[in-house]
Amino acid sequence: MNQRQLKSFEKLLRERRQELLTDAVRTVSGMNDSKDNFPEPADRAALESERNATLRIRDRERKLLSKIDEALDRIGEGTYGVCEECGEAIGVDRLKARPVTTLCIDCKADQEAEERRQRGWD
Numbered sequence: 001m002n003q004r005q006l007k008s009f010e011k012l013l014r015e016r017r018q019e020l021l022t023d024a025v026r027t028v029s030g031m032n033d034s035k036d037n038f039p040e041p042a043d044r045a046a047l048e049s050e051r052n053a054t055l056r057i058r059d060r061e062r063k064l065l066s067k068i069d070e071a072l073d074r075i076g077e078g079t080y081g082v083c084e085e086c087g088e089a090i091g092v093d094r095l096k097a098r099p100v101t102t103l104c105i106d107c108k109a110d111q112e113a114e115e116r117r118q119r120g121w122d
Protein backbone atom coordinates (compact mmCIF):
# COMPACT_ATOMS: atom_id res chain seq x y z
CA MET A 1 0.00 0.00 0.00
CA ASN A 2 1.36 3.44 -0.84
CA GLN A 3 1.31 6.53 1.36
CA ARG A 4 -1.58 8.08 -0.51
CA GLN A 5 -3.76 5.01 0.01
CA LEU A 6 -2.79 4.92 3.67
CA LYS A 7 -3.79 8.56 4.08
CA SER A 8 -7.15 7.95 2.44
CA PHE A 9 -7.84 5.04 4.82
CA GLU A 10 -6.87 7.23 7.75
CA LYS A 11 -9.28 9.91 6.56
CA LEU A 12 -12.05 7.35 6.06
CA LEU A 13 -11.55 5.91 9.54
CA ARG A 14 -11.48 9.34 11.20
CA GLU A 15 -14.69 10.35 9.43
CA ARG A 16 -16.43 7.12 10.43
CA ARG A 17 -15.24 7.60 14.00
CA GLN A 18 -16.64 11.13 14.09
CA GLU A 19 -20.00 9.90 12.71
CA LEU A 20 -20.25 7.24 15.39
CA LEU A 21 -19.46 9.72 18.17
CA THR A 22 -21.99 12.25 16.83
CA ASP A 23 -24.69 9.56 16.60
CA ALA A 24 -23.91 8.32 20.11
CA VAL A 25 -24.34 11.79 21.63
CA ARG A 26 -27.60 12.29 19.75
CA THR A 27 -29.03 8.95 20.93
CA VAL A 28 -28.13 9.51 24.58
CA SER A 29 -29.74 12.95 24.69
CA GLY A 30 -32.78 11.57 22.82
CA MET A 31 -33.18 8.83 25.44
CA ASN A 32 -33.17 11.37 28.27
CA ASP A 33 -35.63 13.71 26.55
CA SER A 34 -38.28 11.09 25.90
CA LYS A 35 -38.13 9.45 29.34
CA ASP A 36 -40.83 11.59 30.99
CA ASN A 37 -43.00 12.09 27.95
CA PHE A 38 -44.63 8.65 28.03
CA PRO A 39 -46.41 8.15 31.36
CA GLU A 40 -48.79 5.42 30.12
CA PRO A 41 -47.63 1.87 30.92
CA ALA A 42 -48.15 0.62 27.37
CA ASP A 43 -46.12 3.47 26.00
CA ARG A 44 -43.49 2.88 28.63
CA ALA A 45 -43.17 -0.73 27.55
CA ALA A 46 -42.82 0.36 23.94
CA LEU A 47 -40.27 2.93 24.96
CA GLU A 48 -38.42 0.33 26.99
CA SER A 49 -38.12 -2.10 24.08
CA GLU A 50 -37.10 0.73 21.83
CA ARG A 51 -34.39 1.68 24.29
CA ASN A 52 -33.18 -1.92 24.50
CA ALA A 53 -32.88 -1.96 20.74
CA THR A 54 -30.95 1.28 20.89
CA LEU A 55 -28.59 -0.12 23.50
CA ARG A 56 -27.93 -3.17 21.35
CA ILE A 57 -27.00 -0.90 18.46
CA ARG A 58 -24.85 1.17 20.81
CA ASP A 59 -23.00 -1.97 21.86
CA ARG A 60 -22.27 -2.86 18.24
CA GLU A 61 -21.18 0.69 17.51
CA ARG A 62 -19.00 0.77 20.59
CA LYS A 63 -17.20 -2.33 19.33
CA LEU A 64 -16.81 -0.76 15.92
CA LEU A 65 -15.47 2.40 17.51
CA SER A 66 -12.77 0.47 19.36
CA LYS A 67 -11.88 -1.36 16.14
CA ILE A 68 -11.55 2.00 14.40
CA ASP A 69 -9.28 3.25 17.20
CA GLU A 70 -7.14 0.13 16.84
CA ALA A 71 -6.95 0.61 13.08
CA LEU A 72 -5.83 4.23 13.58
CA ASP A 73 -3.19 2.99 16.05
CA ARG A 74 -1.94 0.56 13.42
CA ILE A 75 -1.72 3.38 10.88
CA GLY A 76 0.41 5.29 13.40
CA GLU A 77 2.62 2.25 13.98
CA GLY A 78 2.94 1.47 10.30
CA THR A 79 1.31 -1.96 10.62
CA TYR A 80 -2.02 -1.07 9.03
CA GLY A 81 -2.99 -3.37 6.19
CA VAL A 82 -0.76 -6.19 7.41
CA CYS A 83 -2.49 -9.43 8.37
CA GLU A 84 -1.96 -10.10 12.09
CA GLU A 85 -2.07 -13.87 11.48
CA CYS A 86 0.30 -14.46 8.60
CA GLY A 87 2.02 -11.07 8.19
CA GLU A 88 1.05 -10.76 4.53
CA ALA A 89 -0.42 -7.57 3.08
CA ILE A 90 -4.21 -7.40 3.21
CA GLY A 91 -5.59 -6.52 -0.22
CA VAL A 92 -6.58 -2.88 -0.70
CA ASP A 93 -9.96 -3.99 -2.09
CA ARG A 94 -10.63 -5.93 1.10
CA LEU A 95 -9.63 -2.92 3.22
CA LYS A 96 -11.94 -0.68 1.21
CA ALA A 97 -14.82 -3.03 1.98
CA ARG A 98 -13.78 -3.44 5.60
CA PRO A 99 -11.26 -0.81 6.74
CA VAL A 100 -10.98 -2.14 10.32
CA THR A 101 -10.06 -5.69 9.37
CA THR A 102 -6.86 -7.20 10.79
CA LEU A 103 -6.91 -10.41 8.75
CA CYS A 104 -6.24 -11.13 5.10
CA ILE A 105 -8.97 -12.91 3.17
CA ASP A 106 -7.34 -16.34 3.59
CA CYS A 107 -6.89 -16.04 7.35
CA LYS A 108 -10.42 -14.67 7.70
CA ALA A 109 -11.79 -17.67 5.83
CA ASP A 110 -9.78 -19.97 8.14
CA GLN A 111 -11.11 -18.16 11.21
CA GLU A 112 -14.70 -18.43 10.02
CA ALA A 113 -14.31 -22.11 9.25
CA GLU A 114 -12.90 -22.59 12.76
CA GLU A 115 -15.82 -20.68 14.31
CA ARG A 116 -18.28 -22.82 12.40
CA ARG A 117 -16.55 -25.96 13.68
CA GLN A 118 -16.69 -24.69 17.26
CA ARG A 119 -20.38 -23.80 16.95
CA GLY A 120 -21.05 -27.29 15.66
CA TRP A 121 -19.61 -28.79 18.85
CA ASP A 122 -21.79 -26.76 21.20
Ligand SMILES: [Zn+2]
Pocket residue numbers: 083084085086087088103104105106107108
Ligand atom coordinates in the same frame (compact mmCIF):
# COMPACT_ATOMS: atom_id res chain seq x y z
ZN1 LIG B 1 -3.32 -13.71 6.71
